[in-house]
Amino acid sequence: MDENKLRFGVGVLVIAAIGIGVILTFLFGAFPAILNREYTLTVYFDSAEGINTNSPVLRDGVKIGRVSDIQLRPEGGVLLTLAMDAQHKMTHQYIPQIGIGSLITGDSKLEFRKAEPRELEKLLGDDLDLVDRTYSNEEYFAYGQKLDDPFSLLFGMEDEMRSTFRSIRGAGDAVKDIGQSIQSLVRDVRGVIGIDPTPAPPPTAFPPGVPRQSSIGMGHNASMFATTTQHRMMPGPSWARPVSLVSRSSADSSSQYAIQTVAFANQNQFAPPGSQVVPPGTMPPRSLQQGLTPPVGTQRTAGQPTLLDLQNEAIETLEELQGAIRDARSILGNEQIRRGLTDSISRFPGVLDQATDTLKTTQKTFDSFADVGKQFEQVGSVAEQALNELKTTAGDTLESFQATAKNVEAITEPIGRRSEELVEQVLRSLANVDNALIQIDTFGQTLNSSDGTIKRLLEDDELYYEIRRTVENIEAATARVRPILDDVRVFTDKIARDPRQLGVRGALGKRPTGAGLK
Incomplete structure (x- = not known):
């Protein structure tokens, strides 16, 4: 009896283990759609980050399939094999896209979204007839899209924001320079047209190539000559004649300007060594004579500017200045341009305000x-806390699972030691069950095919009614026999109590015949 109970318990345990294994298989997705009709699609993606086997495939938030296989290509990219539900047909208007499923766990989702006509034209090219067609089984297409992680986009904006700040700073500096240039231009224009009688102070530096001479003496340098406390040039000597602009009439009656310059009587190059050539009626200082003429016994070096060269350069400069002033007068003489310039100057403060x-x-x-960045930092801290809690929960779950595994191991260890014997018993039990099922099958076939009593009972109504009448007669006879049986029971009871009533006491007694009196 104990062995039979043990065999029964082992059989129940084996059946329960098989049932649990099947349930776990369906639960963890080994056969998640075993009863559904499916068709497969193959999609190429540049990256499949966050996508795993059996990840759901969505359309408008509804699951329509799963990822059945993931293949990494040697040349780059990923091929995803999708097992799609045959009940949900889609046209080529829907394109696959991998997006962010959860910012906390980092999982991704694969979803088919409806594309715009321009996007479809770009993807399909000349095959626009495919737009209204449904996806077919084992179809391949290589326009899967992968959305970027918002955190990566945010972190990648650092260089762009830095360049934006630099551009804004450069724009501010440019606006500042433009303002200064416009202010100087306005000041110059006002000085030219006579609006502002006070011109800008002259620069303190000498133009390049001009020798820095002094009329004060050799002991004073150019900085003392060029700069004073008021940032103005020292007055020239009384003997020097200034350079002036005079007007004269030409043959074509056009007003022109000429340069009239008187520096010395002799307009040639430097005088011979030791000679002193001065203009008539003038007596230049000795220091100036020493600066204009080379010392006695010295040779003039090549490339040293002469007075005539300086005079020619001054004439060219003044001619260019004359042309610039003439152009400025011709431009500023136009009333419309002057009015526009005045309006521009008056509008410039408004531009600066804008x-x-x-x-x-x-x-x-x-x-x-910056506020958005702080909010992202808060989201990151919350996500970090959630991950820590998830790690703690996962650790506790792992410990519980390990304890459960140890308990299951302790239970299954005796079964493992007797596994061969248990397997043999299970096989014998299965063989017996198989034989019993064969016998039951044979009995059922015989019952259905033969012309026996049971079949006649099932099919012959007359036999049924005969059996029913026989049973009724037996019941009636039993009812009549019952009083007789009761009388027999009473009679036998009386005989058992007093056999003399029937005169058969000696026949029923145990005393042998001829034994005499007692």
Whole structure:
């Protein structure tokens, strides 16, 4: 009896283990759609980050399939094999896209979305007839899309924001330079047209190539000559004649300007060594004579500028200045241009105010970016806490699973030691069950095919009614026999109590015949 109970318990345990294995198989997705009709699609993606086998495939948020296989290509990219539900047919208007499923866990989702006509034209090219066709079984297409991670986009904006800041700073500096240039231009224009009688102070530096001579003496340098406390040039000597612009009439009656310059009586190059040539009626200082004529016994070096060269350069410079002033007068003489220039100058403060407002708006935008960054930091801290809690929960679950595994191991260890014997018993039990099923099958076939009593009972109504009448007669006879049986029971009871009533006491007694009196 104990052995039979043990065999029964082992059989129940084996059947329960098989059932649990089947349930776990369906639960963890080894055969998630065993009863559904499916068709396969092969899609190429540049990256399949966050996608695993049996990941759901969605369309408009509804699951329509799963990822059945993932293949990494040697030349780059990933091929995903999708097992799609045959009940949900899709046209080529829907294109696959991998997006972010959860910012906390980092899982991705594969979803078919409806594309715009321009995007379909770009993807399909000349095959626009495929747009209204449904996807077929084992179809391959290579336009899977992968959306970027928002955190990666945010971190990748660092260089762009830095370049934006630099551009804004450069724009501010450019606006500042433009303002200064416009101010100087306005000052020059006003000085030229006579609006502002006070011209800008002259520069303190000498133009390149001009020798820095002094009329004060050899003991004073050029800086003392060029710069004073008021940033103005020292007055020239009384003997020097200034350079002036005079007007004369030409043959074509056009007004022109000429340069009239008187420096010395002799317009040639330097005088011979030791000679002193001065203009008539003038007596230049000794220091100036020493600066203009080379010392006695010295040779003039090649490339040293002469007075005539300086005079020619001054004439060319003044002619260029004369042409520039003439062009400026011709431009400023136009009333429309002058009015437009005045309007531009009057509008420039408003432009500066708009630029200031734009910079303020940009500053507010960057402040908003800073607030968004702080919010992302908070989201990151919350995600980190959630991950820590998830790790703790996973650790506890792992410990519980390990304890459960140890308990199951302790239970299954005796079964493992007697596994061969148990397998033989299970095989024998299965063989007996098989024989019993064969016998039951044979009995059923015989019952259905033969002309026996049971079949006649099932098919012959007359036999049924005969059996029914026989049973009724037996019941009636039993009812009549019952009083007789009761009388027999009473009679036998009386005989058993007093056999003399029937005169058969000696026959029923145990005393042998001829034994005499007692």
